[in-house]
Amino acid sequence: MTAASPRIAPLDPASADPAVAATLASVKAKLGVVPNLFRTFARSPAALDGYLALSDALAGGRLSAGQREIVALSVGQANRCGYCLAAHTLIGKGAGLSEADIHAARTGTGADPHDTALAAFARRLTEQRGVVSDDELAAFRRAGFDDAVALEVVALVALNTLTNYTNHLAGTAVDFPPVPLEIAG
Numbered sequence: 001m002t003a004a005s006p007r008i009a010p011l012d013p014a015s016a017d018p019a020v021a022a023t024l025a026s027v028k029a030k031l032g033v034v035p036n037l038f039r040t041f042a043r044s045p046a047a048l049d050g051y052l053a054l055s056d057a058l059a060g061g062r063l064s065a066g067q068r069e070i071v072a073l074s075v076g077q078a079n080r081c082g083y084c085l086a087a088h089t090l091i092g093k094g095a096g097l098s099e100a101d102i103h104a105a106r107t108g109t110g111a112d113p114h115d116t117a118l119a120a121f122a123r124r125l126t127e128q129r130g131v132v133s134d135d136e137l138a139a140f141r142r143a144g145f146d147d148a149v150a151l152e153v154v155a156l157v158a159l160n161t162l163t164n165y166t167n168h169l170a171g172t173a174v175d176f177p178p179v180p181l182e183i184a185g
Contacts, residue, residue, distance in 0.1 A: 008170035010039030020045050023052070033175075037083065037163060040170045047166075054159050061152045063118075065095040070115055071122040071156040073105035077183070078126040081164035086176040106183050117143030118153070125157045 013024045013034060020042050028034045041048040058068065069092035076084035085106070092102050101111050108123035110116035121140045124132050140150060166172070 006036075006040070006171045006173055008040055008043060010036045010172070011042040013039065013042075016042060017045075020048065023048060027052075035087065036172050036175045037087070037167065040166060040172050051159070051162060054155065058152065058155055058159060062149055063152055063156070066092070066097055066101075067115075067118060068156060069095045069097055070101070070105040070110065070119050071153060072160050073102060074108055074119040074122040075126045075157055075160035076164060077106040077108075078123050079161060079164035079168075080181060081167050082178070082181050083167040083172050083174050083176075084160065084164050085181065086174050086178050089179050090176050103183060114143055117145065121145075121150070122153055122157055125154060126161065130154065130157075
């Protein structure tokens with residue numbers, strides 16, 4: 001949910017202390033822009049640094065960029081975060097996801113059984129606050145994932161829930177092409 005004006009204003013990088021300004025400059029060098037979410041996180045340097053460290057660590061995990069976007073879209077939809085759905089729709093396209101893949105991830109399914117298992121597992125973790133049944137974990141394993149990847153998905157759910165909740169709290173203005181929160185079929 002975003003408000004007409006943010007409840008927590010994004011930090012202007014020009015007024016940031018030198019360490020935070022350097023971090024935001026690194027984000028801009030990597031992404032080409034400093035999205036409002038990062039500028040909002042910058043109000044708490046510990047939150048910004050924690051987010052970036054976990055994000056960077058997970059980028060080196062076993063899941064591909066496209067698979068990480070499937071998780072982000074599934075979690076963003078489960079948590080109804082318009083900002084993250086807009087961001088990860090764009091990022092997902094850049095990671096090779098089609099419109100159909102993005103739609104499927106948002107509904108907790110996928111283009112194939114592997115992607116379906118990933119999206120469904122992420123969604124169940126989100127909706128059930130980490131409590132999944134033995135059968136749900138077994139289904140994830142049957143799709144070809146092992147326990148290391150299951151834990152990686154838990155970390156991605158946590159990372160994406162952090163951004164979803166930050167956007168809900170802050171009312172972060174969406175600075176990506178908006179997408180409807182509701183999805184058809």
